[in-house]
Amino acid sequence: MSQCFDVMILNSDNTCAEWLGEKIGWSNIQNEIRALGLSNTSTIRGAMYSTPDDETLFLHKLQYGNILKTSERDRLLDVLKRQIYRQGIPAGVRVTVADKVGFLDGKLHDAAIVYGSKTYMLTIMSQGSSWAQIADAARQINEQLNRM
Numbered sequence: 001m002s003q004c005f006d007v008m009i010l011n012s013d014n015t016c017a018e019w020l021g022e023k024i025g026w027s028n029i030q031n032e033i034r035a036l037g038l039s040n041t042s043t044i045r046g047a048m049y050s051t052p053d054d055e056t057l058f059l060h061k062l063q064y065g066n067i068l069k070t071s072e073r074d075r076l077l078d079v080l081k082r083q084i085y086r087q088g089i090p091a092g093v094r095v096t097v098a099d100k101v102g103f104l105d106g107k108l109h110d111a112a113i114v115y116g117s118k119t120y121m122l123t124i125m126s127q128g129s130s131w132a133q134i135a136d137a138a139r140q141i142n143e144q145l146n147r148m
C-alpha cells in the first residue's frame with residue numbers, strides 16, 4: 001500500500017489512486033472529506049470532482065492543522081515535495097513547493113503549498129491550458145504576494 005501511495009503522488013498515477021480507493025473504501029474517503037469541511041469535493045465513482053477552494057482548504061489544513069499524525073503529515077508533505085511534474089507552480093515560483101498535479105481529458109491542475117518568503121497555498125485548475133501558462137500565472141501571483 002505504501003508503494004502505491006508514493007506512485008499515486010509522485011507519478012500522479014490514477015491506477016494506484018483507484019486501487020487505494022477500493023482498498024480504503026470510497027464512502028470512507030467521502031466521509032473523511034466531508035469531515036474536513038471539503039463540501040465541494042466528491043469521490044463518488046463516475047462523478048468525481050473538486051474545486052480550487054476545497055483543494056486549497058485541504059492544503060491549508062495539511063500545513064497548519066492537525067488532520068494527520070505528525071509522522072503521516074511529514075511523509076505526505078515529503079512525497080508532495082518530490083512529485084515528478086514540476087513544470088507548473090514549482091517552475092513559476094522557483095522555491096520549495098509541495099504540490100499535487102492532475103491531468104485528464106484536457107484538464108490540467110496544480111495545487112500547492114508554496115514555501116517562499118511567505119508560505120501560502122495556491123491552486124490552479126484549468127481546461128486546455130499548458131504547464132507554461134500555469135507556471136506564468138504562479139510566477140505573477142508569487143511576485144504580487146512578495147510585494148505585500
